[in-house]
Amino acid sequence: MIQNAPERVFQVTGMTCDHCQRAVDSAIRQLHGVQNVRVNLNTGEAKVVGNASDQEVSAAVEEAGYEATRITDNESDNERLEV
Numbered sequence: 001m002i003q004n005a006p007e008r009v010f011q012v013t014g015m016t017c018d019h020c021q022r023a024v025d026s027a028i029r030q031l032h033g034v035q036n037v038r039v040n041l042n043t044g045e046a047k048v049v050g051n052a053s054d055q056e057v058s059a060a061v062e063e064a065g066y067e068a069t070r071i072t073d074n075e076s077d078n079e080r081l082e083v
């Protein structure tokens, strides 16, 4: 996995179970430029590594039936890496 791509965190609303988590994960993962995705069902946070735009990520999540809002900058995420 390439680690120098930007990582952003999105707050995803609407997830209620494991299936939701997987749906959001795969919706984001399929985007061009996305290298890694980690979706935390408990916090509703989706961490996205890669170069897809915020809009692309939000649109993909919406298409899957949920809503994603970006909540962090690339740099400020470092202290919150644990999922």
Ligand SMILES: [Cu+2]
Pocket: 015, 016, 017, 018, 019, 020, 021
């Ligand atoms: Cu669900």
